[in-house]
Amino acid sequence: MKIKRIVLSILFSFLLFCGIVVWQLFRPLPIESQIDIQIPSKTTIAKATDILAEKKAISSPFIFKWTAKIYASLYNKRLYAGYYRFSAHQSHWQLLRSIFSGKQSFTVNVVFPEGISLTKFASIASKQVGIDSSAFMQLATSDSLLHARNIKGKSVEGFIMPNTYNFFWKQSVNEVLDKLLDEQDKIWSEKFAAAAKASDKSRREILTLASIVESETPQHDERKRIAGVYINRIEKKMKLEADPTVQYALGEQRRLLYRDLEIDSPYNTYRYEGLPPGPINSPGIASIEAALAPEKHDYIYFVSTGEGEHTFSKTYAQHQKAVELYRLKRKK
Numbered sequence: 333m334k335i336k337r338i339v340l341s342i343l344f345s346f347l348l349f350c351g352i353v354v355w356q357l358f359r360p361l362p363i364e365s366q367i368d369i370q371i372p373s374k375t376t377i378a379k380a381t382d383i384l385a386e387k388k389a390i391s392s393p394f395i396f397k398w399t400a401k402i403y404a405s406l407y408n409k410r411l412y413a414g415y416y417r418f419s420a421h422q423s424h425w426q427l428l429r430s431i432f433s434g435k436q437s438f439t440v441n442v443v444f445p446e447g448i449s450l451t452k453f454a455s456i457a458s459k460q461v462g463i464d465s466s467a468f469m470q471l472a473t474s475d476s477l478l479h480a481r482n483i484k485g486k487s488v489e490g491f492i493m494p495n496t497y498n499f500f501w502k503q504s505v506n507e508v509l510d511k512l513l514d515e516q517d518k519i520w521s522e523k524f525a526a527a528a529k530a531s532d533k534s535r536r537e538i539l540t541l542a543s544i545v546e547s548e549t550p551q552h553d554e555r556k557r558i559a560g561v562y563i564n565r566i567e568k569k570m571k572l573e574a575d576p577t578v579q580y581a582l583g584e585q586r587r588l589l590y591r592d593l594e595i596d597s598p599y600n601t602y603r604y605e606g607l608p609p610g611p612i613n614s615p616g617i618a619s620i621e622a623a624l625a626p627e628k629h630d631y632i633y634f635v636s637t638g639e640g641e642h643t644f645s646k647t648y649a650q651h652q653k654a655v656e657l658y659r660l661k662r663k664k
Contacts (some may be wrong), residue, residue, distance in 0.1 A: 364420060524621075634651075
């Protein structure tokens with residue numbers, strides 16, 4: 333009779349424990365609305381439990397840890413590193429299955445438009461991926477990254493590709509920048525490497541010219557013509573006098589004043605001949621194509637028509653007339 337009581341007591345305790353475990357697993361997560369969790373690579377179940385407990389994402393670390401170990405053993409599963417977002421209506425069981433399946437709760441589509449600067453990349457990534465823009469800029473200008481990527485200069489400006497990307501929320505800065513850099517490397521290798529090798533220009537020079545073209549016009553059919561203007565000016569030992577390079581040196585996009593043209597910067601193409609030290613933005617494919625195959629002509633000047641296009645001139649006298657016409661249109 334005593335043995336029977338002991339057996340029943342043990343059985344009751346076991347069933348009670350199982351009931352508590354099941355209740356804990358299927359009860360909602362103890363969070364107010366939603367929470368973001370990062371599981372680093374090579375994280376053990378014990379460490380993952382500590383991370384979740386520190387974030388107050390689970391009710392009972394002890395039950396969660398041992399349930400996770402049993403689950404991993406029974407189903408031959410492993411934890412997947414990644415970024416996960418959980419909401420208050422989800423259960424501990426759903427959380428457990430998520431981190432063992434590797435299916436992160438979401439990715440974000442991020443559009444980086446053509447012609448934006450490195451600082452704008454950082455700003456967009458900060459707002460839409462949730463990363464620290466300062467950390468982005470610090471890495472993008474670090475000697476270690478520049479050396480690893482064989483980029484000569486002070487930053488990766490111009491070497492990251494404008495495009496639409498998928499990122500996990502709060503993906504690491506290293507992973508985000510690697511993806512942006514890898515994309516241009518891939519496109520460069522597929523589309524431009526052969527043509528660049530046949531030219532007498534480096535990748536940096538091509539991207540620099542392309543970035544100026546990108547800033548000068550949104551018109552696809554003008555890009556190669558504008559690239560041709562700058563090539564002609566370089567060959568004639570004329571200063572480029574490209575407004576976008578001065579705006580880059582100033583760090584702001586606005587109408588230039590005469591005093592702005594005196595700024596002492598290697599990016600001021602009103603003061604210094606040739607291309608500036610590096611790209612002033614991230615050019616798109618069409619502008620890179622234009623820099624690689626500029627239109628052959630005799631134009632050495634161009635000015636806006638005020639209607640989204642440009643008037644091209646072969647002489648300074650012709651250019652002055654075009655400028656006067658543009659000014660008259662602005663006054664109307």
